[in-house]
Amino acid sequence: MRTTVLGGLGAFPTAHQACAGFLVEHDGFRLLIDPGYATLQPLLALTRAEHVDAVYVSHGHPDHCADLQPLVRARVLANRSGPPLPVYAPTGSLAGLLAIDEPGLLEPGYRLTGFTPGETLRLGPYEVRTFALPHWVPNAGARFSAAGLVLAYTGDTGPSPALVELARDADLLIAEATYPDDIPQRHAGNLSSAVEVGRYAAEAGVRRLLLTHLWPGTEPREALAAVRRGFAGPVEVAAPGLTVTVGR
Template identity: 75%
Template sequence: MRITVLGGLGAWPTERQACSGFLVEHEGFRLLVDPGYATLQPLLARVPAAEVDAVYVSHGHPDHCADLQPLLRARVLADRNGPPLPVYAPAGSLERLLAIDEPGLIAGAYRLHEFAPGERFGVGPYTVDTWSLPHWLPNAGARFAARDAVFGYTGDTGPSPDLVALARDADLLIAEATYADVIPDRHAGNLSSALEVGRYAATARVRRLLLTHLWPGTDPQAAVAAARQAYGGPVDVAGPGVVVTVP
């Protein structure tokens, strides 16, 4: 399994990096996880729009889904007879995003599979288990299990015991770590720190940890150091072009 980071910032993109977005390639299947702001360009530098096989969206905040809309445009305007793109997202989370274009333009470009966080379903080679994790909007953390590799993805979340089940013995955990250690009161309960993530990763016996959704301007090394206070395995920060191969 090959996972390419398209972007790893939270909230807004900068001149150097996009928001959350991951291209996951396994057994010839290309899964796009959370196409946030500014992820389309790095995606298209690696794979044509028509060759994305499915999209998974954790929740409806635009730093996790905004570039789904131009991806659909890129597919349908290049080939109006192309197959619809399967899109998996919590029910209602993409309603406003998919309605911003002229009526009917992208209607045939996607097939929306809405689910309630907590459900299990299949996507390509994966069995996907989801959990409802605490955030301002309904957020579906997920565990993607293939025949020979497993990775977990938190989306955005505050503290939750479900993170241990999501990540248990995973080859890789991609975890939101907006802050290195101290979470401001205004975000407490809805976002995570690298310090907390390291504790969950250690408890879950994760083989590798990838920190994502860092607030723009956060020192990546500070985030890594915070995670390593509890977690002794390999820790990286999701940066542009970072590639992780698992297992």
């Protein structure tokens, strides 16, 4: 199972990096997780738009889903007879995004499956167990299991006992760590710090950790120093083009 980072920032992209987004490849299946702002261009450097097999969206904030719209546009306008793109997202979370284009243009290009966080899905080769995690809007952390391997992803979340269950024995945990240590009061309960991630990753027995959704301008070394106060295993910060492979 190979995960390629398209971007690793929260809130908004910069001149050098997109928001958080990941291309996960396993057994010939290409899964796009959270196509946030500016993730389409690095995605298209890796594969063609029509070669994406499915999209999983954790929640409806645009730094996690905005580039779904141009991805579907690229598929529809390049090949109107191509198959619709399967998209999985919390029910209602993409309504505004998918309504911004002219009526009828994009509808043939995607097949939207809405779900309630907490449900279990079947997505290509993956069994996907979703978790309702605290955020300003419904957020579905997910545990992708295939061939004895587990990729866990938090989306955006505040503290929750469910995070340990989500991450238990994961081969790779991709975790939101917007701040290295102290979380501003305005974001308390809805976002995470690298210090918090280190603690629950250690408790869960995570084998490898990838920090994402850093606030633009945050130094990666600060996030790494903070997470290592609680987690002793392999850890990296999401950077464009970084590839993490687990299993054979």
